[in-house]
Amino acid sequence: MLAKTHSSDETTKLASNFTELSFADCQTSAENGNSYGIFMLGYCYEHGIDVEKDENKAFSYYLKSAKMNNPRGTFQVGFCFYHGIGTKMDKRKAFKYYQKSAELNNSNGIFKTAVCYYYGIGVEKNVKKFWEWISKSPSHGKCAHCNKNNTSKAWCLICDPDITVRGWSSRNEKIDDCIKEFQFRTFEYVNVIEWIPFNRLSNIETIGKGGFATVYSATWLDGIRKIDEIEIDNHYSYKKSRESNSIVALKTLASSEENNFDFLKEFKSFMECKLNCSKLAIYGITQNTETNEYLMVYQYANNGNLYKYLRDNFNKLTWMTKLQILKDISEELFYIHNRAGYTHADFHSGNILQDQRNNENMRSYIADLGLSRKNDAYVPEGYIYGVMPYVAPEVLSGNVKFTQAADIYGFGVIMTEVSTGQRPFDGYKFDINLAVMICNGLRPGFASGTPDCYIEFANQCMDSDPQKRPNISKINNVICEWLRNLASDNETEIKKQFLNADKAIKTLQIIPQHHPDHMYTSKIISTQRISNAVKEETYATSKSIKFIEIPSGKCMLK
Incomplete structure (x- = not known):
């Protein structure tokens, strides 16, 4: 059965007034059978916009819009399956809907489909398919160097990693090689790690000490990388940029002052997890010029542990x-x-x-x-x-x-x-x-x-x-x-x-x-x-489990 169609004017008006929409507007549009309105109704339920947050209802509306071949709704169904939002987590179904949204020319779907092929998420790993899909995204502009489509906002996977690894040095080959290894594997500009000169960090204060490391807060004078979005005639272009300065965390890397470079194991562990979707942002490595200790520079958590x-x-x-x-x-x-x-x-x-x-x-x-x-x-x-x-x-x-x-x-x-x-x-x-x-x-x-x-x-x-x-x-x-x-x-x-x-x-x-x-x-x-x-112990073979009883009305163990 064919989905009910609507004029492009109605959909355009709905999309352009997105920031002004109320739940009632989305509901009216959905009741009229507009697939974008149905998607937006799901969006309202997911984020609690003018209605009580309900991820189950959000998923049901996303799924309904996907069945009407709405590109954004289809992508969102994949996103929900990937993260378990309103439904059980299912990576194979996530890939299925990511790919379907990509076939409907959704730019996020194209990128996610490529990433799934690259890492083998919900589908057999296939680097050839990755390159086929990653080259299809036209929404991020043209690379200034090769004139091909950027693979993400202001980032060309063919040219930018090669540019990033040039023009700097920590003055240590092993450190340089470690950083460059991950720079070559960067998919987005905002995730680039770098060598950060210690004199570009100020206001350094101790905020914690663990069994093997000390953690500091600091102001990074060069600032965290960001993307500036520039709107021209309802189209966006993207520009590489940085915050004017940023609060970051510094963590000493164990035994780094001994120059045996075992400390790079910890940094590589962080980076491998980061490349595999860990959310904690890592910005690079620096070296304390007084103690010679190397430190990892990463996201400052403003509410502690x-x-x-x-x-x-x-x-x-x-x-x-x-x-x-x-x-x-x-x-x-x-x-x-x-x-x-x-x-x-x-x-x-x-x-x-x-x-x-x-x-x-x-x-x-x-x-x-x-x-x-x-x-x-x-x-x-x-x-x-x-x-x-x-x-x-x-x-x-x-x-x-x-x-x-x-x-x-x-x-x-x-x-x-x-x-x-x-x-x-x-x-x-x-x-x-x-x-x-x-x-x-x-x-x-x-x-x-x-x-x-x-x-x-x-x-x-x-x-x-x-x-x-x-x-x-x-x-x-x-x-x-x-x-x-x-x-x-x-x-x-x-x-x-x-x-x-x-x-x-x-x-x-x-x-x-x-x-x-x-x-x-x-x-x-x-x-x-x-x-x-x-x-x-005489009771070593006992299988019984002893639990600590907490007195009524209290919340700690005796």
Whole structure:
């Protein structure tokens, strides 16, 4: 059956007045059968424009417009399948709709289709197909050097990487080669990394210290790269530009002052994850001219780490916000595990950053990949580095090295922290006794009123058997399902549990932390000593799980 057609004047008027549209305007247009109006109605529901936000309804309207061959609606269906917005995450279906929107000449669809072919997302990897699609996008202007279509805004993948690697040097061949390796692999101007002279950084202040590194804030005088959009006769052209100056974060790269260049492993870990869709922006490398230490320059998170954010805002946070935080974290960990093929190996709330820009929603980012490694990388015998309360029992006991399942255990511990607002095992000595208790089933508890479904799933993530823990895709799907229930008009049992938990949060008594922050930084842990102690315990074979009971009306463990 053919979709109902409408005059191009009506669609043009609707699109040109986008910023002035109300929900009622979109609804009227949708009722008239205009595919763009139906798409815009979905947009209103997704972003809560003049109507209560509802991702399920948003997806249904996007899908309806896609069935009418609306290019933007079709692209948005792919986007929803990719991120699990209003529907379950499905990369194959995401690619299907990205490609369909590309065939309808949607520029975002063309680019996403190319990227999917390049990385093998939802389709078999095919570099030839990548080049076929990436060359089809006409919306980004012509390259000034080769006169071919730019592959993204103000960026030509054929010419610009070659230009970027020239005209600069850190005065060290290994550093230059590392930076250039990733400059050659850059798809967009705003993602270019660079060598940043230390004298172009000012107002440097210490903002945090971890087990292996110090973090600073600084003003980058050259500013973050950005794209200026110039509108001429309803058409846009794009120009490379920079902010006048920018607040950035600096992180010392371990052992960089020793000139053995092992520190480049951490930087490369960050970059591999960044190339595979991690959202944390990385700007480049610099060197402190006084200490000779190398530092990574990256996105400054203006709300600190997750623990600090929970501590400062706990009684004000709804479960909708908490679940959105966990959704962001699970998506980041998905990219680390499934796209970059890494295990984080130091996964705790101090390594999760919270950032909010202008009127945008809070966003969570996974940071500090200094201990991360490829799945087949060698790890020395007899010891590990980590924060004991977040380390999986099989790792503490020396039975298994850090694996992706161990990261999932850490995610479960973070779920308890989101529930209580308190770090795990605060007040306990981080010694062999605690390690043995963890190996024998001790787990952090939950705040009074925490939904049963949440507790059950967090405990599954912290299961003593790594094989029984869900993978990160399952975690993301479950959290997205909870969010859909909360946003739904239907009164489900899950929605009821989370709404009741919101009421309980306001009555919880926050007790100050016992341990100083430095207790929750990564330290060396002897797995050999823990293993020996576990074997000596008379209850070592006990399978029982001991959970910490939290007194009613309080949100920390005793």
